[in-house]
Amino acid sequence: MRSSRISPPLCPARLHTSPPNCAIYITNRVPGMVCLNSLRSLIPAAVRGLIRQNRIHVRNTSGMSAGYNQANVVILHKSLADDFEKFCQANSGPLPLLYRSGPGERKCPPLSGDSDIRTDCLLYRRYEDGVYAESLASLESYTEQLRDMVTFYLGCSFSFESAVEKLGVPVRNVEQERNVSMYKTAVRCYEVGKFSCNLVVTMRPIPQDKLEAAVIATHPMKKYHGAPVHIGSPDFLGIKDLQKADYGDVVEMRPGDVPVFWACGVTGVEAVVSCKSPLAFTHSPGCMFITDVKNEDAPDPCTEEGPIVVQISSDPLHYSLVSQRIAEKIRSLEEIVGIDPGNRGIKNLLIKDELLKCCLSLSHAKSVLITTGFPTHYQQVPPEETDGPPxxxxxxxxxxxxxxxxAIVTDEHAIDMNRKIVEDAIAQGVLKTAVPLLSYKGETPNSALEFLCENGDPSAPRFDHLVAIERAGRASDGNYYNARKINIKHLVDPIDDLFVAAQTIPGISTTGIGDGGNELGTGKVKKAVKKYIRNGDTIACDVAADFTVIAGVSNWGGYAVSCALYLLNSCEIHERYLRKATGFPKLSERETWASSLPSIQKEEKLLAILVNHGIRSGVSGNLAMEVDGLPFYNAHSDMIKQLLEITV
Known part of the structure; x- marks a missing residue:
């Protein structure tokens, strides 16, 4: 029988009092103790028996009884049990509920046959009024209080480590014989009653070439946190320093490793702190309850609904998740809009998966700045064309x-015209609410930084993503050219500067959408533009974007982005990743999203609005229902129909 409390001094084999962020400190190994290699192959009942006898010298249960599931533990007064269960249901990623006991129930029949929650965790914590009080080797001295308390068993990421290893993915914390690293994040959980806290995550370094295997292995294991909630820079989660874990140990990264974060059951510990219960118990982070349930949630890499991993940024490092099926739909959208109705050679500019990557990045963005406006008709008033604004x-x-x-930023001379277009679009149901219209003149060297960031501070960008669509782009000689090689610089404000500045501001991504290579953002493909596009040596845009979406008509690229965003947010895998597995799925909002997709009726109305304001077709110069010389019916209407058939 173990002592009910860990208090130094102890004999060499005993454990020392643990500070709040650690599991257990061990002094020396002694005869009779069992090492981790032996524990990996033991059945759970045997390991629990050794725990009761205090014969385990390791500091956490990671790797023990490989192939069997482990559980986080939260013990609360019965008066709080219903709300905590609802809190778990509302945040099922970090808190997948495996079993809720009755008041005073020591066993958990669905998870084990001979367990006793008072003795079978490697280490416990006691909380009083939400404050950590002490670490305990046993809860036997609290048997009387436990009669009115309910135990919650919650899924644990240690359960999926063996599944990950089977796919050839190293588990660094097991390799290094350390507790997994756990961090508090800035992500709020859905609140229920007195339970209000931020998400806690585990971090495991994963080799870059093994990321998809790790995701595939964990995706089906919903009872044990499922797929990661973030891959890449910890800044996105509000984690400042990976060398300062809030719980557990710091696990060393190897060259080529990427930090991968899973929702963590220690979120339950934070919830206990938030509710300020007079008395509560939890497992000590990393010291789990080992169940008799085998891990049988085998991954199926062949399923079309399986996840794929896509890198969307390198500085800061950021990956996203999407299902294979939705990714293929977006690739189909990219292929459809990539046709070349004017035989201008734009197929040579296409970069595979740019639409998927840019839309994944846009899906994560909270604030987007759009720019458009190509004053190709320099002898007309207004000089703009019908491609771009729609x-x-x-x-x-x-x-x-x-x-x-x-928000939309455009040339100062076009602000009033665009304001009227937006007002008409709202009146005719094309837009639901007004879009702020901005101008940028670039009058000082710091203008771009001050425009993009609060008080010119690069750590506080106002926008997460800049999108240029059919926007005149600056050539290598500093001029702006239409397709006929006419310099229209006198009609173009230096909005390119914003895209150039964005390349130096971590956290801002950029996309350029174009159909000829002289549009802002297409500098990424300028070599191909110079080689394959008529007048390319002169007109090629010199300013690159992170993503370049090429379409036969730029408007089509905008329609494809809208459709792809609808698909991504309707994808359960991606939607869960966006909300970090906290709160409830937002898929119920599909109807609202669908009503905001482009449609033949809406785009016809918008084109009529443009014509009414004197805006002409880009190729022909006609003041008619056409874009780039193509009639709305049946060229553009058929394109919209094809995109919607794939999307909805």
């Missing part, structure tokens, strides 16, 4: 539906 407004409508902040 695609910009289609994207803005979807951003609004998804709850993102969106």
């Amino acid at each position: 695609g910009a407004i289609a994207m803005a409508a979807m951003f609004q539906a998804l709850g993102k902040k969106v």
Whole structure:
């Protein structure tokens, strides 16, 4: 029988009092103790028996009884049990509920046959009024109080480690014989009653070439946190320093490793702190309850609904998740809009999966700045063309539906005209709410930084993503050219500077959408533009974007972005990743998102609005229902129909 409390001094084999962020400190190994290699192959009942006898010298249960599931433990007064259960249901990623005991129930029949919750965790914690009081080797001295308390058994990420290893993914914390690293995040959980806290995550370093295997292995294991909630820079979670774990140990990264974060059951510990119960118990982080349940949630790499991992940023490092099926749909959208109706050679500019990557990045963005406006008709008033504004407004409508902040920046001379277009679009049901219109003149060397960031501070960007669609782009000689090689610089404000500055501001991504290579953001493909596009040596845009989406007509690229964002947010795998597995799925909002997609009727109305304001077709110069010389019926209407058939 173990002592009910760990208090130094102890004999060499005993454990020392643990500080709040650690599991157990061990002095020396002594005869009779059992090492980790032996524990990996023991059945859970045998390990629990050794725990009761205090014969385990390791500091955590990671790797013990490999192939069997482990559980986090939270013990609360019965008066709080219903609310805590609802809290778990509302945040099932970090708190997947395996079993709720009755008041005073020591066993958990679905998970084990001979267990006793008072003795079978490697180490416990006691909390009084939400404050950590002490670490305990046993809860036997609290048997009387436990009669009115309910035990919650919650899924644990230690359960999926053997499944990950089977796919050839190293588990660094097991290799290094350390507790897993756990961090508090800035992500709020859904609140229920007195339970209000932020998400806690575990971090495991995963080799870059093994990321998809790790995701595939854990995705089906919903009872044990499922797929990761973030891959890449910890800054996105509000974690400042990976060398300062809030719980557990710091696990060393190897060259080529990427930090991968899973929702963690220690979120339950934070919930206990938040509710300020007079008395509560939890397991000590990393010292889990080992169940008799085998891990049989085998991954199926062949399923079309399986996840794929896509890198969307290198500085800061950021990956996203999406199902294979949705990724293929978005690739189909990219292929459809990539046709070349004017035989201009744009197929040579296409970069595979740019639409998927840019839309994944946009899906994570909270604030988006769009720019459009190509004054190709330099002898007309207004000089703008009908390609660009419809695609910009289609994207803005979807951003609004998804709850993102969106604004449009354009040339100062075009502000009043664009304001009237937006007002008419709202009146005719094309847009639901107004979009702020901005101008940028670039009058000082710091203008771009001050425009993009609060008080010019690069650590406080106002926008997460900049999108240029059919926006005149600056060539290598500093001029702006239309397709006929006419310099239109006198009509173009230096909005390119914002894209150049964004490359130096971590956290801002950029996308350029174009159909000829002289548009802002297409500098990424300028070599191909110079080689394959007529007048390419002169007109090629020199300013690159992170992502370049090429379409036969730029508006089509905007429509495709809107459709792809609808698909991504309707994808259960991606939607869960966006909300970090906290709160409830937002898939019920699909109807609102669908109503914000482009449609033949809406785009016809918008084109009529543009014509009414004197805006002409880009190729022909006609003041007619056409874009780039193509009639709305049946060229553009058929394109919209094809995109919607794939999307909805």
